[in-house]
Amino acid sequence: MGRSPCCDENGLKKGPWTxxxxxxxxxxxxxxxxxxxxxxxxLAGTQRTPPRLALVxxxxxxSDSSSVRYTGLNRCGKSCRLRWTNYxxxxxxxxxxxxxxxxxxxxxxxxxxxxxxxxxxxxxGRTDNEIKNFWNTHLKKKLIQMGFDPMTHRPRTDFxxxxxxxxxxxxxxxxxxxxxxxxxxxxxxxxxxxQAAKLEYLQCLLQSAAAIATSPSSSSINTSPTELxxxxxxxxxxMSSLSSLSSPRILEGVNGQDLVTWQVPDIQIPSSxxxxxEQPIINGTNQNSDYSANGGxxxxxxxxxxxxxxxxxxxxxxxxxxxxSTSSCEAVGNSTQLPIWSDxxxxxxxxxxA
DNA sequence: AAGAATCCCAACCGCAAGTTG
DNA sequence: GCAACTTGCGGTTGGGATTCT
Numbered sequence: 496m497g498r499s500p501c502c503d504e505n506g507l508k509k510g511p512w513t514x515x516x517x518x519x520x521x522x523x524x525x526x527x528x529x530x531x532x533x534x535x536x537x538l539a540g541t542q543r544t545p546p547r548l549a550l551v552x553x554x555x556x557x558s559d560s561s562s563v564r565y566t567g568l569n570r571c572g573k574s575c576r577l578r579w580t581n582y583x584x585x586x587x588x589x590x591x592x593x594x595x596x597x598x599x600x601x602x603x604x605x606x607x608x609x610x611x612x613x614x615x616x617x618x619x620g621r622t623d624n625e626i627k628n629f630w631n632t633h634l635k636k637k638l639i640q641m642g643f644d645p646m647t648h649r650p651r652t653d654f655x656x657x658x659x660x661x662x663x664x665x666x667x668x669x670x671x672x673x674x675x676x677x678x679x680x681x682x683x684x685x686x687x688x689x690q691a692a693k694l695e696y697l698q699c700l701l702q703s704a705a706a707i708a709t710s711p712s713s714s715s716i717n718t719s720p721t722e723l724x725x726x727x728x729x730x731x732x733x734m735s736s737l738s739s740l741s742s743p744r745i746l747e748g749v750n751g752q753d754l755v756t757w758q759v760p761d762i763q764i765p766s767s768x769x770x771x772x773e774q775p776i777i778n779g780t781n782q783n784s785d786y787s788a789n790g791g792x793x794x795x796x797x798x799x800x801x802x803x804x805x806x807x808x809x810x811x812x813x814x815x816x817x818x819x820s821t822s823s824c825e826a827v828g829n830s831t832q833l834p835i836w837s838d839x840x841x842x843x844x845x846x847x848x849a
Numbered sequence: 850a851a852g853a854a855t856c857c858c859a860a861c862c863g864c865a866a867g868t869t870g
Numbered sequence: 871g872c873a874a875c876t877t878g879c880g881g882t883t884g885g886g887a888t889t890c891t
Contacts, residue, residue: 612879628858
């Protein structure tokens, strides 16, 4: 496997492209296609070019109007290719990413990892470079800020470990600020927010456990119910209900797909407006998860499968960085929309602990 | 107003897979 | 089968633009 010569050789130009260079490259490719990128710079330079490029013509031939030659693109083919594919291509969509595009990137990244070119195929008009930049400058930071590992899209355990302190801070702030929180609705909102945050993280852990349990390569669940109790996510009574989490039952689903089941406590969702625009998380029905009464009072049987998880952390477990088979990539394109964490939830959740 | 810090993105680098003779 | 060459990809960086102090 040889490597193409570096642009430094032959004194080829590097750095930002001028408008003249852009024009040359565009004109050539529009007329002839790019063909061999390696040969393109030289060919583009020997073409008869439109009069508008007269500014860059070779002065040595300027006196002979019948054989005017123009200076070639003093760039390597690689540089030309990048300039064309990332900037000059006519079908490139410019401007800010829309929320829909942002969601799509998050979803695809959760499945494909840093396969920017594969992700770009699902975003017409966007280049892999653009998506990569957007990820590195916006989305990655956003996930990290919210306490999620940007590679696995799962809650970071270090963030989880700090949750009790964050919750305590949220409560402490109320006392310190001495704002008129004695207003009943305000304090109810505060309590609901904290409870909702707890539930949210509990759900994340359940899903992580589901993912791990259905993954043949995984060996253990990192966060046990005991740990949940220790960090204050569960009360002792909830602990007892959740004890079966340590050994989730794996059932065969209707389509041969494994389902993981636990006995989960009947945790009430806050009634305030805090999440009124969100779907119920654990208690109640959800279009992406299956619930069935389990006889026991206050308990329901929660059935989870990889594609029937509740919405907030519903990322396939196969996302481990670079793992991407052709079939899985294709499946993404044909799949129904994957539910993801909503921005509104992130914002409200994080602002609550800020 | 000015310097520092941070953000942003076009472009480069180097590796690996694919192609060709 | 092998080596040279080409292309595509992902990671990284340089420097201009913007925001902060």
